[in-house]
Amino acid sequence: MTANKKKIRWSRYLPIYIMMLPGLLYLIINNFLPMFGMVIAFKDLNFRKGILGSDWAGFNNFKYLFATKDAWVMTRNTLGYNILFIILGIVFGVFCAIMLNEIQSKIGLKCAQTLILIPYLMSYVIVNYLVYAFLAPDTGLINNSILHGNGIAWYTEPKYWPFILTFVNVWKSIGFGTVLYYSNIIGISDEYYEAAALDGATKWQQIKTITLPLLKPTIITLFILNVGHIFNSDFGLFYQVTRNSGMLYSTTRTIDVYVYNALMNNNDYAMSSAASVYQSVVGCATLLVCNAIIRKVQPEDAMF
Amino acid sequence: MVKSKKMTALAAVVMAIFSLLAILPLILLFIASFTDNATALAEGYSYFPSKWSLEAYRYIAMEWQMVGRGYLNTIIVTVIGTGASLIITAMFGYGLTVRGLPFQKLIMGMVIISMLFNGGIVATYFVYTNLLHIKDTIWALLIPNYLMNAFNIILVCNYFRNSISEELLEAARIDGASEFRVFWKILLPLSVPILATIGIMTAIAYWNDWTNGLYYLSAKNGRPLYTIQLILNQINNDVNFLATNAAQMGLTIDTSSVPSTTVRMAIAAVGILPLLIAYPFFQKYFVKGISLGGVKG
Numbered sequence: 001m002t003a004n005k006k007k008i009r010w011s012r013y014l015p016i017y018i019m020m021l022p023g024l025l026y027l028i029i030n031n032f033l034p035m036f037g038m039v040i041a042f043k044d045l046n047f048r049k050g051i052l053g054s055d056w057a058g059f060n061n062f063k064y065l066f067a068t069k070d071a072w073v074m075t076r077n078t079l080g081y082n083i084l085f086i087i088l089g090i091v092f093g094v095f096c097a098i099m100l101n102e103i104q105s106k107i108g109l110k111c112a113q114t115l116i117l118i119p120y121l122m123s124y125v126i127v128n129y130l131v132y133a134f135l136a137p138d139t140g141l142i143n144n145s146i147l148h149g150n151g152i153a154w155y156t157e158p159k160y161w162p163f164i165l166t167f168v169n170v171w172k173s174i175g176f177g178t179v180l181y182y183s184n185i186i187g188i189s190d191e192y193y194e195a196a197a198l199d200g201a202t203k204w205q206q207i208k209t210i211t212l213p214l215l216k217p218t219i220i221t222l223f224i225l226n227v228g229h230i231f232n233s234d235f236g237l238f239y240q241v242t243r244n245s246g247m248l249y250s251t252t253r254t255i256d257v258y259v260y261n262a263l264m265n266n267n268d269y270a271m272s273s274a275a276s277v278y279q280s281v282v283g284c285a286t287l288l289v290c291n292a293i294i295r296k297v298q299p300e301d302a303m304f
Numbered sequence: 305m306v307k308s309k310k311m312t313a314l315a316a317v318v319m320a321i322f323s324l325l326a327i328l329p330l331i332l333l334f335i336a337s338f339t340d341n342a343t344a345l346a347e348g349y350s351y352f353p354s355k356w357s358l359e360a361y362r363y364i365a366m367e368w369q370m371v372g373r374g375y376l377n378t379i380i381v382t383v384i385g386t387g388a389s390l391i392i393t394a395m396f397g398y399g400l401t402v403r404g405l406p407f408q409k410l411i412m413g414m415v416i417i418s419m420l421f422n423g424g425i426v427a428t429y430f431v432y433t434n435l436l437h438i439k440d441t442i443w444a445l446l447i448p449n450y451l452m453n454a455f456n457i458i459l460v461c462n463y464f465r466n467s468i469s470e471e472l473l474e475a476a477r478i479d480g481a482s483e484f485r486v487f488w489k490i491l492l493p494l495s496v497p498i499l500a501t502i503g504i505m506t507a508i509a510y511w512n513d514w515t516n517g518l519y520y521l522s523a524k525n526g527r528p529l530y531t532i533q534l535i536l537n538q539i540n541n542d543v544n545f546l547a548t549n550a551a552q553m554g555l556t557i558d559t560s561s562v563p564s565t566t567v568r569m570a571i572a573a574v575g576i577l578p579l580l581i582a583y584p585f586f587q588k589y590f591v592k593g594i595s596l597g598g599v600k601g
Contacts, residue, residue, distance in 0.1 A: 013406065015483040016399045020411070023396030026452050027414055033431045034423025040430060051434065096322060102315035114587060115323035118330065121579060121590070123512035125536045129572040130329040133336055133349045139565055141332060144348025175326065176594055183595035203311040235515065240537075243544055259425045264519065269426070276424035284421045291420075304416050 038280070041273040061274035070258060071275070078254040081162075081238075082230045085169050089226070090219055092170055093177020098207055100178060101185045113182075117175035124236025131168060131241050155243055158251040165252065168241050169234070184218050185211060221294060221301040228290035231255065231283035255279045330576070337361070337570035344566050360570035363563070371574060374532035378511060381445045381531060385510040390503050393452050394495065397460030398487050403470070419454040429519060442529060444520030450509050456502050459596060463498040464491070501596065504589040511579065532575045539568055 044057040065071050096116065103109045119127075134141045135154040143151030154160060192210045201209070233254035242252045244261070255275055262272035295302040336349040340357035347354065364371055399405060400412060422428070428448070438444045468491060476486050492499070514533040521529055523538065530538065542562045563571065583590075 012483070013402075016402055016405060019395035019483070019487065020399035022392045023399075023452055023457075024411065024414075026392065026447075027418060029431070029436065030428075030448065030451070031418040031422060032414070033435065034427040035421065037423050037427030037431050040427060051430065096319070099315040099318045102311050103319060104312050104316075108316060108319070112319040112323050113591070114584070116319075116326050117587075117590070117594075118580070118583070119326050120594075121508065121583060122330075122576060123514060123533055125512075125514050125533045125540075126572055126576050128540060129536065129569065130333055133329065133332050133569065136349075139344055139348045141349045141351075145350055171325065171329075174322065179591050179594045183591075203308045240514075243540065245544075256425070260518075263426055263429060273424075273426040276426035280422055280424040287420055303419060 038273075038277050040269065041277040045269040045273075057270070061270040062278065065271055065274040065278070068271075070253070073250060074253050074255050074258045074275070077238075077251065078233045078256075079230055081165065081169075081233065081254065082226075084166055085173075085234075086223060086226045086230075088166065088170050089173055089177050090223060092174050093181050094212075094215060094219065096174060096178040097181035097185055098211060100182050101211075102203075113179065116178055119172045120175045122172075124240040127168065127172065127236070128240040128243065131164070132243070135164070155245045156247040158248045161242065161248055161251045165237060165241065169237060172237075180222075181215060181218065184215055188214050217298055217301075221298055224290045224294050224297075228287040229283070230286055231279050233257070235260070333569055333576075334573050337566060337573040339566055339569075341564050341566045349569075357566070360564070360566040363567050364570055364574060370535065371532070371571060373528070374530055374535040375578075377445075377529055378531040378533070381442075381513075382507050382510040385446050385450060386503055386507040388446070389451050389456075389506045390499055393456050393460055393502065394492065394499065395487065396452065397457050397464060398491060400457070400461050401464040402483075415454045415457055432520060439520050440522055440526040440529070444526070445510075445513070445516050445529065445531065448516050448520065450506060450513065450516075455597065456506075459502060460495070460498060463495060467498075468494050501589045501592045504586045505593040505597070508579075508590070536572055536575055539563060539571065543568070 040051060041061055042057055042059070043051065043054040044060070045051065046054045049055075100109065100112060103112065122130075132140070135143075137143060137151060137153050137155065140151075140154070142154075152160070154164075188211065192214075193206055196206045196210060233256045235254075235256040238252055238254045238257045239260065242248050244257070245252075249257075255278075259272050259276045259279070262268040262275065266272075291303050332349060332351060335351055335353065336344060337360050338356050338358070339349065339353040340355035341359060343353050343355040343357075400408060400415075402408075423431075432444075432448055433439045436443075438447060473486055473490060476490055477483075481489070512533060513531070514537050517526070517529075517531065517534040518537065520526070521534065523541075527538075539562065546562060
C-alpha cells in the first residue's frame with residue numbers, strides 16, 4: 001500500500017524534475033562549477049600539466065598580488081567610486097522622483113519619464129561613443145568648441161576622470177533611480193497630503209514630513225543592498241568609457257578592469273585569478289554582513 | 305495630491321533640464337553622423353556643423369554586409385537567448401512552487417547561494433573555455449551570465465504563488481492533465497504579465513551585451529559571430545590601436561582599414577536606433593521591470 005502510494009507520488013514528480021533540469025544544469029554550470037574553479041588561484045598554472053595537474057602554489061599568488069601597488073589602487077578605486085555612486089544615486093533619484101511627482105501635465109510627465117530613462121537603456125559601448133564625441137582630443141566638441149585650441153588630452157590625464165566617471169554614472173543611472181523611487185511615491189495615499197495641506201503645511205514641509213519618511217524603508221534597503229555589492233564595479237563604465245586607456249589607470253582601474261586586462265591581455269593567470277578570488281570572497285562577506293543588517297532593520301527585504 | 309503652483313513650475317523646469325541632459329549626447333551623436341567628414345575633422349563634432357552630409361550613411365549602405373551581419377547576429381542571439389531564458393526560468397520556478405515536491409528546499413538553497421557567492425570572473429572563464437569549450441561558438445553569446453538568474457526565479461515564483469490559484473492547477477490535474485500540460489496550457493498563459501516584464505529586461509540585456517563577446521569571442525576566429533555591439537567595440541579597439549601606435553612609433557599608418565570619424569558615429573547611430581524606435585512600445589514593461597527589480601536586485 002505505502003509502496004504503491006510512493007510510486008504514484010514519484011511518477012507525478014518526475015515530469016516536474018525534468019522541467020527543472022535545464023535550470024538546474026545551468027545553475028551548476030554557470031554558478032557552482034566556477035566555485036570549484038577558484039582552485040586556479042591556488043595553483044601555479046601550467047597548461048601542459050592541466051589545471052588540476054598543476055603544482056600547488058598555496059597563497060603565493062595572493063602574496064604577489066598584494067605586494068603590488070595595483071592591489072591597493074584598484075581596491076581604493078572600486079570602493080571609492082561605489083560609495084560616491086551609491087550616495088549620489090540616492091540623492092538624485094529621490095530628488096527627481098519628488099520633482100516628477102509634482103508635474104501636473106500628463107504629457108509632460110510621460111515625456112520626462114521616457115527621456116530620463118534613455119541613457120539607462122543604452123549599452124556602455126554606445127556610451128563610449130557619446131563620451132568620445134565630447135572628449136576626443138582631435139574632434140571632440142569640448143576641445144574644439146569650448147576650449148578653442150587649449151585642448152586637453154582627456155584620455156591621458158587621470159586627474160579629470162573621477163569627475164567624468166561620476167558624471168557619466170549619474171547621467172546613465174538617474175532614470176533608474178527616479179523610476180524606482182517614483183513608483184514608491186505614487187503608492188503613498190493622497191489622504192496624508194490632503195490632511196497636511198488642510199493643516200497649512202507648505203509643499204516643502206509635506207515632502208519633509210510625509211514623502212521622505214515614507215520613502216525611508218526603500219532608501220535604506222537599496223543603500224544596504226548596494227553596499228553589499230561594493231566590491232563589484234560597473235565594468236562597462238570603467239572599461240568602455242575610459243577606452244581602457246592605460247594612462248588613466250591610477251584613477252580608473254577597478255578590480256574588474258584589472259582582472260580583465262590581466263587575464264585577457266597579459267595572460268597573467270596568477271594575478272588575475274588571485275584578484276578575482278579576492279573580489280568574490282570579500283564581496284560575499286560584505287553581502288552577508290549587509291543581509292544580516294537588513295534582516296535586523298527590514299526583515300521583509302532580506303534575501304534569506 | 306495637493307499641488308502648489310510654485311512647486312509645479314519648479315518641477316517642470318528641473319525635469320525639463322534633466323530630460324534634455326539625458327538626450328543631448330545622443331543628439332550630438334546623430335548630428336555628428338550627418339556631418340561632412342572633412343568638416344568634422346577640421347571643426348570637431350558640433351551641434352551646428354557648417355557642412356552637412358549623407359556620405360556616412362551612403363558608405364554604410366554600400367558596406368551593408370558588415371553592419372547587416374552584426375544585426376543578424378544580434379537578432380538571433382536576442383530572440384533565442386530571451387526565449388530560452390523565459391522557458392528555463394518559468395519551468396524552474398514552477399518546480400519550486402509545486403506543493404510538496406521533495407528536495408525543493410535544497411534547490412532553493414542553491415539558488416540563494418548563487419546570489420551570495422560566485423566563483424569570480426577567472427574561474428567562470430576557465431569553466432566556459434577549458435571545460436565547456438564555448439570559445440568562438442554561438443554558445444559564447446547565449447549561455448554565460450544571462451540565461452537564468454536567481455532574481456528572475458524569485459520574481460517568477462512570487463508571481464506563481466500570489467497571482468495564480470492553486471485550485472485551478474489542482475482541478476486540471478484531477479481532470480487528468482499532465483504536469484507539462486498544466487504548465488503550458490494553464491500556468492504560462494496566466495503568467496504573461498510577469499513573463500513580458502522579465503522577457504523585456506532579458507532581451508535588452510542580450511541586445512546590449514558586449515562582455516560575453518569580449519571574453520569568449522576572439523578577434524581572429526570569433527569575428528563572424530560579432531553582434532552590432534561587438535562590431536562597435538572592435539572599431540574602437542582599431543582606432544585606439546592606430547592612435548597609440550602612431551604616437552609611440554611616429555609612424556604614419558594606413559588608416560583606410562578603420563572607418564572614417566563620421567562613419568563611426570553613423571554606425572553607432574544605426575546601432576542604437578532600433579532600440580530607440582522600439583522603446584515606446586516596451587517602455588511600460590521596462591519601467592515595471594525596474595520598479596520590481598530595484599529593491600530585490
